[in-house]
Amino acid sequence: MGGPEIPFRTRVAMFVRLLAIQGAWNYETLLGNGIGFCVEPALRLLPGGQGGPAYRSALARQSQYFNAHPYMAAVAVGALARAELDGEAPAKIERFRTALCGPLGSVGDRLVWAGWLPACSVAALAAFGFGVGTGGVLLVFLGLYNAGHFALRAWGLSAGLDHGMKVASALGEPVLRKSPPHIAQAAALVGGVALPLALDQVIGPGRALFGIVLAAVALGGLVLAQLHGRVEGWKVAVGLLVLFVLYSVVR
């Protein structure tokens, strides 16, 4: 790494900006403007400083189209900042930038959206089902989720800044590669325990019909699982609830 050291204040500024990386998300440049926004504090360290030719051309380059998972984009922000400060050739940086999109999207989606988030959600539902109080349930969900969330963003930024254009090795981390199936297994077990217990907490006066509700849930869940990808259950539920409310009001 031949570029300047990045001061702690600049790292903090980049991290805080990462929390708003999707602020200008749109269907044309996707995360692009957000990447430029987050890299910008580091670009002030380029020769000529803020507003100099190197700064302006780097900021322009970094604000173009980009797509990635928002948390994993921290890796890109760190690596791209390091590449700019190391004085890598612009064409090389652009190729590297393009190559980062795919892996950072798929790793993040599998690890966070399809893994950590539903796992924390069912853990909180399990706590609710076990009768934990309001504060406890929120603590389980927000505490668990954000421990992973902030750690991932911080690790990503640090890995990117440390490895620069060699950041691909960091993406081979066993945690990133091997944890999604383990998280899914944990979510399956906890989710299985949570569903009947949470249902029991919510059902209130409907407890008299508990057996029928359980049978309906088993059937409904099975049908929705079979129709996976073709039907969105929550939209079907809206339709059925509208009919039920009309029936309850006009009969």
Place this chain on the structure above:
Amino acid sequence: MTDLVQLLPLALLGAILGLDVVSFPQAMISRPLVAATAAATLLGEPGRGLLIGATLEMFALETLPFGASRYPEWGSAAVVGGALFAIHPDASPGALTVAVLAALIAAWVGGWSMVQLRKLNARLARARHESVASGSKRVVEGLQVFGLTADLVRGGALTAAFLAVAIPAHQYVLSRWATDPRVSRAVVVALAASVAAGAVWKVVHAAPGARWLLLGGIGVGLALLATR
């Protein structure tokens, strides 16, 4: 309840939680479990907030915020649901059902409003393309600040508008509600849990052994219920 003094804090909460969904900081304070509880807590009913929050969370398990996909906006929607359910602390038989329906519709409209905001962001980015391509710090930061502010306003306006319409509608529907409380609650809970069961299956089915873990977990859950 419908006076401005009570509506304003809820609209502000809806704005902040609507912002969390995508723009800032995505800490999942916008998930229904948290958002509905926060809204009901503002009205002095945290327990009822948690109850409707858990119900909405079961629906939300199915809709995960993958990149450019279109998904419901749960932050401001759960504020609507939590507030509606907290307004009726008595045992109105259809209170949960109607509040959940209002929240689901608000989530649907909220998802649509996010798409419109993304289109607006795109139009603005296109109009400022030259400045961005010349490396203008002011424009890059300006686009980001505009998007964040617009999202905050979107969530607040959506919450206020929905509550202004839903509160009287909710009261009217509950005053004419004629279905047995047991059936009323059973229907909404069965729908929520069905969606959650399908969603958990969808998330875990590809992992080795997960289907047996899920079935085993359900068995443990039912056994625990039997011992209560």
